[in-house]
Amino acid sequence: MTIELILIGKTDSKEIASLMELYVRRVNHYCRFAVTTLPDVRNTRSLTERQQRTAEGEAILRQLRDGDYVVLLDERGEEMRSVEFAAWLQKRLNSGLRRLVLVIGGPYGFSEEVYGRADGRLSLSRMTFSHQIVRAIFAEQIYRAFTILHNEPYHHE
Numbered sequence: 001m002t003i004e005l006i007l008i009g010k011t012d013s014k015e016i017a018s019l020m021e022l023y024v025r026r027v028n029h030y031c032r033f034a035v036t037t038l039p040d041v042r043n044t045r046s047l048t049e050r051q052q053r054t055a056e057g058e059a060i061l062r063q064l065r066d067g068d069y070v071v072l073l074d075e076r077g078e079e080m081r082s083v084e085f086a087a088w089l090q091k092r093l094n095s096g097l098r099r100l101v102l103v104i105g106g107p108y109g110f111s112e113e114v115y116g117r118a119d120g121r122l123s124l125s126r127m128t129f130s131h132q133i134v135r136a137i138f139a140e141q142i143y144r145a146f147t148i149l150h151n152e153p154y155h156h157e
Contacts, residue, residue: 001031001032001092001093001097001098001099001100002031002032002033002034002098002099002100003027003031003032003033003034003099003100003101003102003142004033004034004035004036004063004068004099004100004101004102005033005034005035005036005102005103005104005135005138005139005142006035006036006038006060006063006101006102006103006104007035007036007037007038007104007131007135008037008038008040008056008059008060008104008105008106008131009037009038009039009040009106009131010037010039010040011037011132011135012132013132016132016133016135016136019136019139019140020035020135020136020139023136023139023140023142023143024139026143027139027142027143027146029146030146030150031093031146033142036063038056038059038060038063039059040106041055041056041059041106049108050111052106052108053105053106053108053109053110053111054111054113056105056106056110056111057110057111057112057113057114058111058113060103060105060110060114061113061114061117063101064101064117065099067097067098067099068098068099068100068101069092069095069097069099069100069101069119069120070101070103070117070118070119070120071100071101071102071103071118071119071120071121071122072102072103072105072110072114072115072118072120072121072122073102073103073104073105073121073122073123073124073134073138074105074109074110074121074122074123075109075123075126075128076121076123077120077121077122077123078120078121078122078123079122079123079124079125079126080122082141082144082145082148082155083148083155083157085122085141085144085145086144086145086146086148086149089142089145089146089149090149102122102138102142103118104131104134104135104138105131106131107130107131124137124138124141
């Protein structure tokens with residue numbers, strides 16, 4: 001299975017970008033893990049939040065294929081402990097999926113079309129994080145899940 005992480009907009013911080021590179025390398029030890037960064041929508045000052053979500057949504061939908069299992073990182077998504085997320089991931093690995101697509105949207109969330117295409121939603125916390133820092137936090141959680149599944153001494157309970 002391939003895990004694809006789709007992001008809106010480049011990572012502005014070189015420290016966050018460095019963390020992302022670290023966890024991408026680590027996760028690739030367990031499965032193919034790719035990150036696709038979609039360009040920021042241009043001229044956002046002249047767009048409403050809805051128009052920006054729609055433009056980002058169109059870009060996201062163009063990346064999806066038939067058969068993809070699509071999960072959005074969303075504040076209204078399901079919250080899990082790391083061990084529960086690992087079990088959730090294992091279920092997807094065992095299901096025969098070819099591609100698990102995880103999506104971190106822009107600052108205003110997702111369009112209705114993207115919500116309609118999604119197979120699930122996850123939330124990292126009830127707290128709000130910038131969509132920049134969430135990238136590194138979520139990549140680390142994917143890595144942590146694989147270490148839990150392989151009984152490696154990274155996660156401590």
